[in-house]
Amino acid sequence: MERRISFLYVERAVVNRDNNALTIADKRGIAHVPATTLAALLLGPGTRVTYAAMALLGDAGVSVVWTGEKGVRYYAHGRPPAKTSRNAEAQASIVSHQRRRLECARAMYSMRFAGEDVSRATMAQLRGREGARMKRIYAEHAQRVGVYWDRRSYDPNDFESGDPINRALTGANAALYGVAHAVITALGFVPSLGVIHSGTDRAFVYDIADLYKAEISIPAAFDAAADPDFDAVKNVRRRVREKVVEHRLMERMVKDLHSLMRTEDDPDSIDVELMLWNELEVIAAGINWAEPEGIDL
Structure with a gap:
């Protein structure tokens, strides 16, 4: 991948x-x-x-x-290269355990805050710090390219209602979501089991994509909005792809997913055997486990 x-x-x-x-x-x-x-x-x-x-x-x-002309929507995917449930099970064990989930959320925010110590921060404190960081990033890029910036504002049901920079941000983020969704499913993780986000079939996609917006989609969107040949779809998508290559995003995303979910990049995961769950250990499938005749159960 x-x-x-x-x-x-x-x-x-x-x-x-x-x-x-x-x-x-x-x-x-x-x-x-x-x-x-x-x-x-x-x-x-x-x-x-x-x-x-x-x-x-x-x-x-x-x-x-x-996809439509105005953005990227994820409708379907092929069978992923990873044929194991190992990564999905590791993800579920984190999401379903409050302490592990908080630790993982802190690790995600720490990646955004350049390694700052957030080991004691609450989720409310992390959200507040992230909001201030994003506000600063938007302002810095607006000043860098000379584009007027007020605030992030968009209508998910009316793409054209936003101003050029907000349309560019929506298009750039949508492309980044598509990349994140592709990598998540390819490795055998579950897009709907979010750590920070929850409630939608793409909650984990938003978790992972948010780690890279400051490097990928936001600068790409502001660069596109400052271009005289601005096109909220083609221009933005091309610039997102350039940022993906420049920052080696595919390689980083794979490594970051394994690190956050505490899983290993196992080459054997592309060819695994079907097993049955047991109370103490997994056992082989494809076997008739019926008791021999004449034995009381």
Whole structure:
């Protein structure tokens, strides 16, 4: 996952399969893309995709996202490369245990605060400090590029109602959410089991994406808004991708997820056996565990 391309956006084209490569055909011709080099394939308006292409993407563990022109929404993904439940179980043990969850939340905030000691901070204190940090970051980038900034304001149901910088931030954050969602599912974690966020099917996506907004989506959005050729979709998405490459985000995100969830980057996780849960240890599946006849249970 660390070596994959974060995302590839396709619109007004036909996506098919040629052996182990995707073919993307439009009026300019046909491009071949090895499926295993992608983390996520974004399918925009006017796109058609064949069954053969979807089968290849599923086998390769590529997230497939159907998108609109005004942003990125995550609708579906293929089977992840990680075939083990180990990471999901480790995540669930943290989220369901109050002390472990607080420790993990503090670790997440510590990453944002450049290693400051937050070992005794409450969640309310952490949220307050994070709010002040974000307010400062927005102001710094507005001054850097010369874009007017008032406050973060947007309507999730009306993308066009925001001013240019707020539309750029919404688009940049949405792209970052797509990348985070692709990595989370590829490693076998659960997008809905958030540590800081909760209540939605993407709670953990917001947790992880928030770790990198100050480096990735916020500067990309302000740079795009300051561009004379501003486009709240294409320009922003391109700049987010450049930031992803510049900051080696895919590699960092994988390492950070394993660190936060206290799991290991196990190459054996791509090929594991089905087991049965037991009170003391897991036991083999695929075996008839019925008692021999004549023995009272």
